[in-house]
Amino acid sequence: MDLPQLRRKRQAFLEKHLSGESIDYRQIMALFLPILIDQAFIVCLNLVNTAMISSSGVAAVSAVNMVDSLNIFLISVFVAVSTGGTVIVAQYKGSGNSLMVSKAAASSVASVSLFALGISAVVVLAHNPMLNLLFGAATPEVFAEGKTYLIGSGISFVGIAMMEAVCGALRGIGKSRVSLILSLIMNASYVLLNIVFINFLHMGVLGMTISINISRYAAAVFAIYYLVRMDTSLHIQIKDLVKVNLAMLRKIMYVGLPFAAEQMFFNGGKIVTQIFIVSMGTYAIATNAIGATFAGLLQIPSAALSLTTITVVGQCMGRKNIEDARKFTKAFLVLSAACLLVTALIILPLFRPLVSLFHPPAAIIDDIFMITLINAIAQIPLWSISFIMPSALRAAGDSRFTSIVSMLSMWLFRIVLGYVLGIVLHFGIIGVWLAMNCEWGIRGGVFLMRFRGKKWYRHRLID
Template sequence: MGQPSFVSRKQAFLEKYFSGESIDYRQIISLFTPILIDQAFLVGLSLVNTAMISSSGVEAVSAVNMVDSINMFLISTFIAVATGGTVVVAQYKGSGNEPMVSKATASTVSAVFLFALCISALVGVFHMPLLNVLFGNASPDVLGNAQIYLVGSSISYVGIAVQEAVCGALRGIGKTRASLILSLIMNLSYVILNIILINGLHMGVLGMAISVNISRYLAAVCSLFFLAKIVTNTNSYFRLRELVKVEVTMLKRILFIGIPFAAEQMFFNGGKILTQIFVVSLGTYALATNAICSSIAVVLQIPSSALSLTAITVVGQCMGRRNIADARKLTKSFLWLSSLSFFLMAMLILPMFQPLVGLFHPPADIVDDIFIIMVINAVAQVLLWPISFLLPSALRAAGDSKFTSITSMLSMWLFRVVLGYILGIVFHFGIIGVWIAMNCEWGVRSLVFLWRFRGEQWYKHRLIEPASAD
């Protein structure tokens, strides 16, 4: 007999590591590919936007970076609630209970909408005290730009909330292609508007604020259209009128996952904001270095971020069938694949450092610091990021939300924030010390999550009832 062909060996490999009784590798690839494209567009467009606003000066870049840390803190809370909806939808989909998939979808959209509306109102009223408390040491020019961008961002929260809730539900039932289309609508329109308003009309931060509102509300309208027209043609039986019905039992299931995750995101991103305050005290150049390094670091995360989102759907559907073996096996495969993707991305990006960093027009004084941070972070991402972030996504999809959230909150505040202050401020390592502290915190998270995954408690949660019970 001859040697097996490359195609047959590849298929055997995929069958062994990425297929199970609950789902096979073809389904996983069909889930993963649109999410990967979505993540690539998100990061690529974010780089383009940062590069565009860089043309308005270091003050504009610093202001946008400061406000985006607040935006991330706030938006992540209702995205966390949407993730709770993704898990519940995925588990109902895995259990075969299609009518409950529709109810879970409607409850997700309603809950996230109300959550975002409250946050938007609070930020709109208290935007200036918020900026003064967090970034009062920034220069007047930076604060002025930050005020414009924060008010504009707060108005857009409801739009992105609806879009994220719908996309989360679509990912839960495996419709990642529809989720991709909605994301592209929002982000491509955002970039086009930024080109017109920032580069064309030279409106600076105000132009970016206008762009973000138009693009997010356009995406929200399109999201509701997708639910009404596309999901209706499947077995999910969704109707828009279900959005006005409050299913208390369903809401409790969504919030069982969503509230701990939202609390985690608040504490986690709150720690990031506190770290940002350290960075503000280091000066405008440190702020610009942090902004540029953050933008480049996210590029390396593109495949792994897509795997992390895919894992929620895959593990959620496995747990809906109560197939623990599949959930454990596929999580392990995703972790190895994520580390490999980080290595490949680093090998691709690091040789392109000069042209890539040139997009941001950095002062020559900070280029060396940017390169040092990039190298340190690239190594840490290969070894630690998948276990620190992808693994808790899988645990959360199994219903283990409280443990993952508490671990993330404690590691953030006990290690990243405290160690960041000690290294960056006390020992005068500056922005490099802040980034080293972040990578050390990943190591702590990794040890705890690996210990949890090796045990049995993470899969003993019963998030949904069997189909017959509903």
């Protein structure tokens, strides 16, 4: 078969599976590729950052991982509201209403920033009670490092919230390339500053907190400047970003609040799981941190597809094209599973050189490999139905159902099973990860049954 024939077959395949009346495969690829690069960059930089902070000792990497579980819980609230903005922007974009697209984008940035400001104030003022309640079993050294990192992270929340809200709105209208540039500004500056503060100045966790604030607020300034001065389609002014349109806010919150509640309960469950891990000792915390970094590497393409799904399905629903929404969701599920298989085949043979970047104690290397192997195998059939599918349902407005299912599955299965396997049956950290993989399957199965019905696409988000 010659090259022109191969090209024709490839194009025919893409037209069949990744093109529809609402959007074609060229538009999907133009949306997906910048998000993929962004996700790869973020995960790889997290790997580098974890490797750098590990040079400051096991206590430092344990403290950062311990507090990051709380950070993720808190940040997920305003990221969820930002996702509500993405859905509304995407649906208005699909319906062709450019005026409402601009209003939705401005309202999303204003509301997300206010949420972040409130959360930041709570963290800075109540950091001691939070750490004592959740991680009181940690060693004094880990606890002290965790306190520094939590305060510094809390101060940075408004910066990352503004950046996330702008990027979410831009993804909603298909401008994922711009959101990629903004993300690169934030994450590249973060790593470069970490090199200065951690490697050269040997400031450890304090240096990381300084880096995170400078990088997040710099990215927020660039994001707002782009919206106000450089964007040619949204026509947003500064005054639009400091007032909240209540009617638009209600639409955003219809999607965002259930998702925020889901993220709070879901990541709250992760914190409870983290408490199990803290009780297992500093080595277990470090094992979990490095294992999570490997999981992030394996999931890069699929995580990008999950974000792409929100925009694609949202625009399909804006056009009221249910068949396209179904078609693209199914295609993304298959493509995501294939990506997970490929990344596993690439990462697993490279485990030894990659894990050496973290300078782990020899005693935990086997546990890290076992976690990575189990996770790599389990996620091929389970991750996509557990994460791609709810993105599609949420983009159609079915956020309340997805949130309730996610909350129940987390607390009824992952936490209970994690405690039984990890603590009662003494499987340790491996038992906690096995419970997580099992919970993916249960949650994903429920989402699949919902998708086969009709209720998920009967919500009316826009006029």
